[in-house]
Amino acid sequence: MSVAPIVAAGPGPFPGAAPPYQPVIGLRGVGRVYDTGRLLVTALQTIDLDVYPGEFVAIIGPSGSGKSTLMNIIGCLDRPTSGSYVLAGVDVAELDDNGLAKLRSRSIGFVFQSYNLLPRMNALDNVSTPLLYHGVPARQRRERATLALTRLGLADRMDHQPTELSGGQQQRVAIARALVTEPALILADEPTGNLDSKSGAEVMALFRELHAEGRTIVLITHDAEVANAADRQIHIRDGLVWTEGAHA
Numbered sequence: 001m002s003v004a005p006i007v008a009a010g011p012g013p014f015p016g017a018a019p020p021y022q023p024v025i026g027l028r029g030v031g032r033v034y035d036t037g038r039l040l041v042t043a044l045q046t047i048d049l050d051v052y053p054g055e056f057v058a059i060i061g062p063s064g065s066g067k068s069t070l071m072n073i074i075g076c077l078d079r080p081t082s083g084s085y086v087l088a089g090v091d092v093a094e095l096d097d098n099g100l101a102k103l104r105s106r107s108i109g110f111v112f113q114s115y116n117l118l119p120r121m122n123a124l125d126n127v128s129t130p131l132l133y134h135g136v137p138a139r140q141r142r143e144r145a146t147l148a149l150t151r152l153g154l155a156d157r158m159d160h161q162p163t164e165l166s167g168g169q170q171q172r173v174a175i176a177r178a179l180v181t182e183p184a185l186i187l188a189d190e191p192t193g194n195l196d197s198k199s200g201a202e203v204m205a206l207f208r209e210l211h212a213e214g215r216t217i218v219l220i221t222h223d224a225e226v227a228n229a230a231d232r233q234i235h236i237r238d239g240l241v242w243t244e245g246a247h248a
Helices: 067-074 097-107 123-132 138-151 167-179 197-212
Strands: 025-035 040-051 056-060 082-087 108-112 185-189 217-221 232-237 240-246
Touching: 025 067, 040 067, 040 082, 040 240, 056 067, 056 197, 067 082, 067 185, 067 217, 097 108, 108 167, 123 138, 123 167, 138 167, 167 185, 167 197, 185 197, 197 217
Parallel strands: 056 217, 056 232, 108 185, 185 217
Antiparallel strands: 025 040, 025 082, 232 240
């Protein structure tokens, strides 16, 4: 028996969210079709999704389900071919590529599976680099990066390059880098995918702490155990949202 897909509108203002309760993410009828030159491939079909300030949402699905395409759209790394996307109150369709890049830099902190640290920079410089593009003076960049790394337990690793850090430490540097600009949204793509079980559990515990502090987090994963850390799960299959659940 087939199960009818449902939309994934949020539950309304999240406990602790400040008025006026505007969603951080608002997708309406979002679809994405790729033209290969020989045929059209539909990656997403008519996705509706709201994520409110302070929520911790997991988007879960197997390979080929459309979750990576959805992540790219949420992260302003790609544009939908249909529907609308409002991020932190801004309609992305109204922006050119430069405007989209500025919105992405200002509003989203990314955490990737492969960490994406700059290999020849130490941890402090990796974390402070995003602030350079925000025009923050050098002294303030250093102070804010130091605070972020100290908050994540890396005060004694600031002068270490990525090759001198464990996988778990590299991911914590990446999380510090995502936090240092104080973005509206933390977007994490398979953040435990390259970690052993102990380091993965530590990273997920950190996300739960950040959520408890009021951070808005969207986590993309294929792992049901990782998704269970979130308060709400969006299951995606064949480019459609199929189930939505809360996790107490």
